[in-house]
Amino acid sequence: MTNVYVMEKIPEKIIIPLKQHDGCLCTPLVNKGDMVSMGQKIGECECYDSAAVHSSVCGEVISIEKAANPNGTKVNSVIIKPTEDVECVDFTPVKDVSASKLVDVIKDAGIVEHYGTPTHKVLRPEGKQIDTVLINATSSEWIGGHYDTSAQYASQMIDALKLLMKAAGASKGAVVLRNDDLESINAFDHLRVDGKLLTVAPLMGKRKLSYYFKDMGSDIIVVSQERIYGQKILDLLTYNLTGRRVSFCCDPTDVGVAICGVKSAKALYDAVHEGRPYIETVVSVSGKVNSPKKILVKIGTPFKDVIDACGGYMGDTGKLIANGAVTGVAQYTDDVPVTKMTTSITVLSADEVIRDVSIDCTHCARCVxxxxxxxxxxxxxxxxxxxxxxxxxxxxxLNCVECGRCSAVCPSKIHLLQLIRYAKNSIENAYEDLSSKESPANLKLGCGCSGGN
Ligand code: SF4
Ligand code: SF4
Structure with a gap:
């Protein structure tokens, strides 16, 4: 089983941003000089598009100030100096709750998808009805938490899927694995769910999830498919799995699909079964560090402490990147905290940083x-x-899913992804209502919000 290392050393300071999601900033519930316990709620907002934040340590609030954030901006944050004594709030498991109460539990536990949307908003979007919930495990196998065995991971994911379906009021749910992740496939294969043995079905040809729900006679299935890269893959994933097309200005919830990650599924499992809020997360540290690993850290831990726990920097550092070398954000300091949206930290050496000057396109068509x-x-x-x-x-x-593959293969080193993002932003800002101007004749995506297979 892939091992997740647990970071034992408590950092000298913890930085908890009051906004770790898309949506409204939380109001701090503490003041400078206050003592806080591990798991204590320290920020919240009444708005529906927000999620609570909690202290991941026991300690003293030394300031509330704008601090550097891995998204490249500065965010109002609660800075805590941990104490040696660890005092926890009482974590109370949640039993037999209604669907609406479960949504409150998710918001209160501060559960957020790694792409930024609060999980309760994905499951219960205002004015929309969800009929299918997906746990996307195609890019983050094992990374959701610390598990003793692979079977434990699989059974917790199925349990979490049922909770997510209940919260969403959805009748169908699927876990989507990557087809080369044999460890996960073996873990799910032959797991017993509601008295039936599970079989992981490879998605093949034009068969969509609806085929497998019918074929297996089950409302809960596990399928495998190729990995899809990129920050904005959810629309493409929705189309591949369900055949439903998502317009640029919409998201999968507009076609009745809620997509959650392995991390948020695990966080919900912990919130219900242990009463724990979302205060720790697994980060994958790779590149030029002495001991690359997947590491379970407290949310708010500065990058530099995570890198120290991975043996420190190896040689001269050229670039520090949050959330992937191809589409992630380069950092100007390692004094930024791990947040709920942090999935990976990549360190590049000075030699690896591409400093080439772009030359003219040679029309090699590799990007195509x-x-x-x-x-x-x-x-x-x-x-x-x-x-x-x-x-x-x-x-x-507008169909670009910002996977960055074109930039990665371009021999002329043209900054294709940056140019595409620049143009998309300009278009988005130029039109108030993109959907009405979107051409209906399109490729795989962007054909309006109507569902259908
Ligand atoms: S244009 Fe480039 S970044 Fe966009 S989807 Fe195609 S390969 Fe990915
Ligand atoms: S990969 Fe680069 S050089 Fe080749 S066609 Fe695309 S933009 Fe031009």
Missing amino acids: DVCPVDLIPSRITAFADQGRFDECRQMNI
Whole structure:
């Protein structure tokens, strides 16, 4: 089983940002000089698009100030100096709650998807009905928490899926594994769920989830498929799995699909069975550190302490990146905290940092070959570079899932992903209502919010 190392050393300070999600900033519930316990709620907001924040340690609040955040901005944060004594709030398991109470439990426990949306908002979006819940384990196998065995991981995920379905009021649910993650596939295969043996079904051809729900005679299934990279993969994942198309200005909840990660599923499991709020998370540390590993850390732990726990930097550091070398955010300091949205820390050496100057496109078409949504990145970015955004739209730039593959393969080192993001932002800001202007004839995505297979 893939081992997750538990960081035992308590850092000298913990930085808890009052906003670790898309949505409203929490109001601090503590003041400078207050003593806080581990698990104590220290920030909350009445707004529905917010999630509570908790102290991950026992200690003294030394300040509440704007602090550097891994998303590249500064966020109002509660800075805590931990004490040696560990005092915890009483964690009370939640038993037999109604669906609406379960939604309150999720918000109160501060559970947030790694892509930023509070989990209760994904499950119960205002004015929308969810019929299918997916746990996306295609990119983060084992990374959701600390498990003793692979079977424990699998059974906790199935339990969490049932809780997520109950909270969403959904009738169907699926765990989606990566087809080369044999360890997870073996763990789920032949697990007994509601008296039936599970079989992991590889998604093949044009068969969608609806086929497997029917074929297996079950409302809970486990499937496997290829890994899909990128920050905005959820629309593509929704299409691949359900055949439902998601427009650029919408998200999977608009077509009745709630997608949760392994981390939030584990956090919900812990909130219900142990009464624990979301105060620790697993981060994958890779690159030029002496001992790369997956490590369970307290939320708010500065990157530099996580790197120290991984044996420290190896040689000269060129770049520190949060959430992936291809599409992540480069950091200007390692004094930024691990947040609920942090999945990985990558350290590049000075030699590995690409400092090449872009040259002209040679029309090699490598970017076209790798694009998972059949775009022509070279043409789109040529228009983006000239500010010709209407042409970008005509070439379906809004379908780009920002996977970064085109940038990674371009031999001319053209900053394709950056140009695409620049053009998409410009388009988004230029039109108030994108959906009404979106062309209905499109590739795999972006054809409006109607469901269907
Ligand atoms: S255009 Fe580039 S970043 Fe966008 S989906 Fe295609 S390969 Fe990925
Ligand atoms: S990979 Fe780079 S050089 Fe090749 S066609 Fe695409 S943009 Fe041009």
